[in-house]
Amino acid sequence: MLKKAIGAACLCVLGMAAAAEAVSEGAPASIAPLLTPNARAAGMGQSFVAIADDATASFWNPGGLAWQTKPDIALMYSKLAEGLADDISYNYLAYSKPMWGGGVGVSVLFLNLGESQIISETGEQLGNFNSFDFIPMVSYGAELTPNIAYGASFKFIYSSLSPQVQELKIDDGTGVSVGGDLSLLYRNPDWNFNAGVLVQNLGLDIVYNDQNQAEPLPRNVKAGVAWYAFDSILHHLLVTTEITKSLVFLDGDAINKFGAEYEYYEMAAVRAGWIHDVEGNIKDYTVGLGVKIRTLNARFDYASVPQAENLPRVNRFSLGFTY
Secondary structure, eight states: OHHHHHHHHHHHHHHHHHHHSOOOTTOOSOOGGGOOOOHHHHHTTTOOTTTOOSTTHHHHOGGGGGGOOSOEEEEEEEESSTTTOTTOEEEEEEEEEEETTEEEEEEEEEEEEEEEEEEOTTSOEEEEEEEEEEEEEEEEEEEEETTEEEEEEEEEEEEEEEOOBGGGTBOOEEEEEEEEEEEEEEEETTTTEEEEEEEEEEEOOBOOSOTTOOBOOOOEEEEEEEEEEEEOSSEEEEEEEEEEEESSOTTSOOEEEEEEEEEETTTEEEEEEEEEETTTTEEEEEEEEEEEEGGGTEEEEEEEEOOSTTSOOEEEEEEEEEO
């Protein structure tokens, strides 16, 4: 009964992870590293590896930290199963600063899987517990040439799925791992063109309560391009596309993502995108809005993104400051 309780909570999160990366039978146990931050990126079909121009570059492409000229703070919050399990949420905080000949970023991801009950085989309630994933990360990016930057991230992964329950002979379901990301980012200001690639979640497998069954990290590679099709004082039009391929399930299909952003006078933006994910059974649109308040150097972004089939769409909210 304990496993059923955990499974019910994780089902909604797996649906959200499917919108980020392919999730199939036998998928990695820890899906938190797949969940993408930044409502701006979400509104553009979750295609951001070739942009990575704020503090969330630590996740998307740490090479983008090399060209950030001011400190930046980014926060995001999203309920992953609104109306079904309101205590399941995704929380993200990132900070970046130009230093050490490039840019440094630190971030924290907290995935709250909510509260579950421990119920014996006879139906007796033995207590409650909370499941969560916690991932702090440090990143660095610097120039290789005036047009190419490299980046790297190091992350610690702490995944607590369930407690030890002696009455049910269940061991502690806590897993720990370390991992990292490597990236490159190319930009050509003359063509208003960017290209990026990220190899994500390289690291040790996670071991939970069975020492003989280690779970792989959700390793994957992302590659994308972005083109500023129109860039003037009043009007900005950005189009982007990205492909993601799992390095755990090599036979699976890649995920294709497309997006666009129109911004007026660096004050207000509208966004739209498309996610084509065969493995996750998602072929649906994304939409988003953004507002910048220049006097506060602040930005607010909203996005609506799809989940796996039969799960409701998810609202994402993010807030950022550049100073």
